[in-house]
Amino acid sequence: MAPNDSAETGGGTRGTAAGRRKAARYIVPVAVAGVAAATIGLVPALASTGDPDLPKITAQELIERIAASDTERLSGTVRISTDLGIPALGGLADAFVQGGGAGGGGASADPQERMTELASGTHTLRVAADGPDKQRLSILDNASEYSLIRNGDEVWAYDSGSDQAYHATADESARDSGEKPAHPAPEGAPATPKELAEQLLEAAGPTTSVTVDGTARVAGRDAYKLVVKPKQSGSTIGSATVAVDAENGVPLKFTLLASAGGKPVVDAGFTKVDFAKPDASLFTFTPPKGTEVTEADDAKAQHEQGKGSDKGLGKGLGGLFPGAEGLGAEDGSVKVIGEGWNAIAEIGTPGGAALPSKGSEKGSDEMPAEAQQFLDSLGDKVTGTFGSGTVFKTRLVNALLTDDGKVYVGAVTKDALVQAANNAS
Incomplete structure (x- = not known):
């Protein structure tokens, strides 16, 4: 087991632009909470199968390994559990959700509507990526599947339960930000463990402790455990642990704990992962005959009309x-x-x-x-x-x-x- 090691996040490990780092320090809680509420991406809780004996590594070296990781091909299965402690909506949904989302005539395949499902409960997902322009994320239910697929400039979402689809182009998806999205998920929603970890580390500042706290086995792979904690008292956030693949620096698991204790607020991790090139067929999609297709511009207009x-x-x-x-x-x-x-x-x-x-x-x-x-x-x-x-x-x-x-x-x-x-x- 690797010994504990620590690093302040005030040096070269916090990002590239000083102004950006300064701004990020003021939104640490928001960034971490965004990891929990805005869909949390693709990954949860796994039981360790024994702590591997790995070479020593410092926190700074491990952060640099994450930043330097150039792995763009992977596929696997992810489980994500989120418990924000929010009571069931009950009659609130009927009172307010009229004319939006799956329940009221909106596009039930719209990612802005569907990805919020990951903000509560436990979900199983399949993920795949082949470079910056090909990604797939599928949320598996008992009797249906919801998939987000990007292939070049084409972005599709399909809900097999309702036989509804959503279509956009990469340029449309990035119109507000001026950049192409790195994944098919809605803007601002982390979609991989790597994105979760990078968002957290980018926001960390002098009020943050970062340490290496031993090793773990995740999805059959050796990993180091990077632990991020606030130095200040009074925060509702206890710690965040990132399990980092010892070979390629890819974050495999993300766990967020509340300072009040209890089970994890967010527990996301790969149960299976493969870094070989995924099958090209995973990134192709043609709507089945009879599918109701909503174009992104039409969905946006519908949202604006609803507002x-x-x-x-x-x-x-x-x-x-x-x-x-x-x-x-x-x-x-x-x-x-x-x-x-x-x-x-x-x-x-x-x-x-x-x-x-x-x-x-x-x-x-x-x-x-x-x-x-x-x-x-x-x-x-x-x-x-x-x-x-x-x-x-x-x-x-x-x-x-x-x-x-x-x-x-x-x-x-x-x-x-x-x-x-x-x-x-």
Whole structure:
């Protein structure tokens, strides 16, 4: 077993541009939470079959090995388990999801709708990649399969259960960012263990401890365990462990633990992996006869139309919090309090819109009873010198919504949010 070794992340291991590293330090909690909530990519929990005896390696050397890895061909099976501690939506789905996603006439094969499934529960996936322009990700259910396929400029998604397909081109998928996506998943959603690890390490700063903590066997391969922890107290994040292939530097497993303990918040890892060239047929797709095909531009127009509607999720966050659709826009304001793992974003709703109360009259613009019940199940009422508000909790990210329309959010404890609001009042 390799001995413990540590490295600060303040030197050359944090990225290439100093400005980018500085900005990243302020979003460590957001980046790590994004790993957990925005789909977490392709990989979970495996039992070790014995710790291999590998040569010593420092944390810096292991990070450099990840960065230098040029493996672009692989295929395998992945299991991903995510437990953010969010209560079941219950009637909230019926109250809000009307006209979007699989449940209401939208494109059920749309990646923006379907990839959110990975944010909860346990899923089995098959993945394959052959260079930067050929990738496939399939989510396996008991009686159906959902696949995302990229082959050159063509991007397809297909849901065998509903016989619906989604089609886009790589240029369309990258229109907002100006870059071609490295994988077929929605922008911002890590799609491989490598991406999860790189996103985490890029965001790490001086408030982070990085160590090599022994070895492991993952999917039949020898691996080093890289452990990333906050040095600060008060974060909801306990640690993140990345199992790195000892031969080629490819991350094979990613495990995220909450500081409060319990089972992993995210546990993603290969159960089988092969670094040989995948069969070319995996990256070809022709919609079966009778398949309903939605083009990306049509789906985007449908989403935009829904955002302006008066029902369903169409109003986005504004359906729950008036004015929230403008958060971070020119008419709102965002300020970062603190740094590193304890960074808190203070967000002002345009016009100081307050949290709505439960509506009782039919046709009221106030919050539906089902939505209020769901929010109450998440939230704790709090008071302070700032006034009063509600703290909404998950196992990672907590948010304080004050009654006068401010939002404080971060991967920090409830007390830290209240203190930040008090200090800002």
